[in-house]
Amino acid sequence: MTIYDIIFYLFAAITVLSAFLVVTAKNIVHSAFYLLFTFFGVAGLYVLLGADFIAIVQIMVYVGGILILLLFGVMLTNKITSVEIKSGTIHVLPAVIGLGLFAAFVLSTMMTTKWKSNPAELPFTTVYDLGYILINEYVLIFELLGILLLIALIGAASIARKDKE
Amino acid sequence: MNIWEIIIITVIKIGAILTIMLLTVSYLVYFERRISAWIQSRLGPNRVGWEGILQPFADVFKLLLKEDISPVAANKFIHGLAPFIAVFVAFSTYAVIPIGPDVTIFGYSIQLVVADVNIGVLYVLALTSLGVYGLTFAGWSSGSKYSLLGGIRSSAQMISYEVSMGFSVGGVLLMAGSLSPIAIVEAQYGWMWNAIVQPIGFITFTVAAFAETNRLPFDLPEAEPELVGGYHTEYSSMKFAGFFLAEYANMIIAAGMIVTLYLGGWQVPYIDKLGLGEIVTALMQVGSFFVKMGAILFFFIWVRWSIPRFRYDQLMNLGWKVMFPLSLINIVWVAALIMIFNL
Amino acid sequence: MNSIPIEYYLILSAFMFTVGVTGVLIRRNAIVIFMCVELMLNSANLTMVAFSSYLGQSAGQIFVFFVMTVAAAEAAVGLAIIIAIFRNKLTVNIDEINIFKW
Numbered sequence: 146m147t148i149y150d151i152i153f154y155l156f157a158a159i160t161v162l163s164a165f166l167v168v169t170a171k172n173i174v175h176s177a178f179y180l181l182f183t184f185f186g187v188a189g190l191y192v193l194l195g196a197d198f199i200a201i202v203q204i205m206v207y208v209g210g211i212l213i214l215l216l217f218g219v220m221l222t223n224k225i226t227s228v229e230i231k232s233g234t235i236h237v238l239p240a241v242i243g244l245g246l247f248a249a250f251v252l253s254t255m256m257t258t259k260w261k262s263n264p265a266e267l268p269f270t271t272v273y274d275l276g277y278i279l280i281n282e283y284v285l286i287f288e289l290l291g292i293l294l295l296i297a298l299i300g301a302a303s304i305a306r307k308d309k310e
Numbered sequence: 311m312n313i314w315e316i317i318i319i320t321v322i323k324i325g326a327i328l329t330i331m332l333l334t335v336s337y338l339v340y341f342e343r344r345i346s347a348w349i350q351s352r353l354g355p356n357r358v359g360w361e362g363i364l365q366p367f368a369d370v371f372k373l374l375l376k377e378d379i380s381p382v383a384a385n386k387f388i389h390g391l392a393p394f395i396a397v398f399v400a401f402s403t404y405a406v407i408p409i410g411p412d413v414t415i416f417g418y419s420i421q422l423v424v425a426d427v428n429i430g431v432l433y434v435l436a437l438t439s440l441g442v443y444g445l446t447f448a449g450w451s452s453g454s455k456y457s458l459l460g461g462i463r464s465s466a467q468m469i470s471y472e473v474s475m476g477f478s479v480g481g482v483l484l485m486a487g488s489l490s491p492i493a494i495v496e497a498q499y500g501w502m503w504n505a506i507v508q509p510i511g512f513i514t515f516t517v518a519a520f521a522e523t524n525r526l527p528f529d530l531p532e533a534e535p536e537l538v539g540g541y542h543t544e545y546s547s548m549k550f551a552g553f554f555l556a557e558y559a560n561m562i563i564a565a566g567m568i569v570t571l572y573l574g575g576w577q578v579p580y581i582d583k584l585g586l587g588e589i590v591t592a593l594m595q596v597g598s599f600f601v602k603m604g605a606i607l608f609f610f611i612w613v614r615w616s617i618p619r620f621r622y623d624q625l626m627n628l629g630w631k632v633m634f635p636l637s638l639i640n641i642v643w644v645a646a647l648i649m650i651f652n653l
Numbered sequence: 654m655n656s657i658p659i660e661y662y663l664i665l666s667a668f669m670f671t672v673g674v675t676g677v678l679i680r681r682n683a684i685v686i687f688m689c690v691e692l693m694l695n696s697a698n699l700t701m702v703a704f705s706s707y708l709g710q711s712a713g714q715i716f717v718f719f720v721m722t723v724a725a726a727e728a729a730v731g732l733a734i735i736i737a738i739f740r741n742k743l744t745v746n747i748d749e750i751n752i753f754k755w
Binding site (some may be wrong): 147149150153157160163164165167168173176177179183187190191193194196198199201202203206207210211214215217218219221222235236237240241244247248251253255256260261262271274275278279283286290293294296297298300301302304305 | 663664676681691699706707715721722726730732739
């Protein structure tokens with residue numbers, strides 16, 4: 146049991162527990178909190194896998210952007226005077242049974258496949274490689290993502306503003 | 311070096327940085343009061359100790375003895391957690407800012423930075439994004455409308471100026487070719503400080519730093535006449551002290567980043583031509599870092615007491631319609647410079 | 654780093670994905686459903702990064718980049734829609750948003 150194994154189990158436990166609590170927490174703000182821990186757990190796993198840039202981008206984009214958007218959404222869609230926000234569940238038993246079968250199927254597939262493993266050493270900082278292939282091989286998707294973000298920006302701003310009658 | 315030596319040296323570095331940070335934060339409050347008094351032609355605190363030098367200790371003592379009130383409608387857990395987030399983020403950021411070059415003490419070659427992260431600049435930007443949470447939770451969990459308005463305004467302001475901050479950093483990265491702060495400092499040798507090579511980026515980053523730390527002229531979220539104190543209206547005693555501490559620590563971080571990215575960090579131009587010994591050179595460079603940081607902090611305080619504050623729509627207008635295009639122009643400028651001069 | 658077999662990462666992401674789908678099916682608040690969709694996207698990202706590490710290429714991380722960008726765009730537009738609906742119907746309970754005309 147090297148130190149890497151211990152750290153992996155720690156981050157995996159944080160991620161799994163937080164993901165479970167996101168779904169089962171009654172208070173919406175607590176759900177958002179546990180989602181924050183899930184994102185941090187996943188960022189830690191990325192660092193363990195050697196993807197340093199993606200880990201920091203995960204924190205910047207997910208924790209620093211998307212989760213703040215979600216928190217704003219939570220804050221703006223409930224009454225200001227009552228701070229307790231509760232939300233219920235429906236159809237728990239059929240969902241759990243169906244998804245239990247699905248999960249069993251997926252897990253059995255994963256554990257019986259012989260995955261090809263070619264663990265070459267990833268470079269110390271992945272920023273250079275990522276930058277290079279982003280501009281050279283995947284440049285079309287890069288440009289399309291820029292257009293997508295522009296469309297999202299304009300769309301979100303125009304949907305959310307008050308209509309001027 | 312085996313693992314124990316590395317651990318002990320890192321613990322010593324952490325202790326040193328924490329001590330320096332805490333002392334600087336408390337004395338920054340004192341200096342702000344004295345400098346603001348000097349600007350306004352009055353005396354500041356000059357009773358406690360010689361010329362008021364023990365004033366921060368008196369303040370801490372007073373704040374510790376105050377009663378801790380929290381409102382009835384507040385969400386207790388998040389209400390108590392918000393100052394912790396703010397302070398934690400502010401103090402963690404200082405781990406990647408380099409104070410000086412590599413020195414050799416007692417045969418160990420140590421770097422004068424707590425953690426040499428190879429993506430250090432992104433780490434600082436990510437922690438700045440996390441700092442928004444402290445304000446948002448504080449504003450929302452106090453259960454009062456003033457705090458909620460202040461919290462939302464403050465987080466919207468911080469998010470808007472993070473964009474131009476990130477793009478200004480992009481210009482610096484183009485020149486230095488690396489995300490590590492040590493490499494960025496070492497790329498600014500001689501007279502090629504980034505403030506001279508990319509002045510537009512320097513201006514946009516400084517303005518964004520003012521907005522990120524909620525300092526005047528961007529401090530509408532906590533302005534007293536407007537919002538009764540904004541997001542920290544309902545806080546008292548040590549939790550309020552936590553927010554206060556976090557604001558000044560953020561100021562120090564912003565000053566440290568401006569010095570590292572734009573003013574050459576610990577570089578003194580052409581100091582190796584003098585041919586002094588290694589220890590003397592290292593001491594002079596560490597001293598120059600602190601002198602530059604002190605100058606930037608004086609600039610922060612000076613601006614606060616000289617300029618009126620922006621209205622909220624003027625603030626957002628400036629952030630999105632002026633600062634953001636300027637930082638894009640800065641990237642084009644830097645790219646053109648690199649292409650023309652083959653840097 | 655490679656003493657953990659890749660199956661552990663895949664099992665972890667499969668679990669996260671299942672939990673996310675369960676959340677989408679059983680919760681009634683639109684924002685919580687959104688959070689569970691983000692969980693599913695994160696599990697896919699984790700799979701891609703795990704494979705990128707175990708096959709020694711960085712191309713897998715490019716796809717993670719793209720997925721994160723698409724997730725951010727989707728979060729922005731989705732929350733704008735939810736807030737627009739809230740402004741009209743004053744609820745985010747998906748059981749009550751069930752008619753096409755107001």
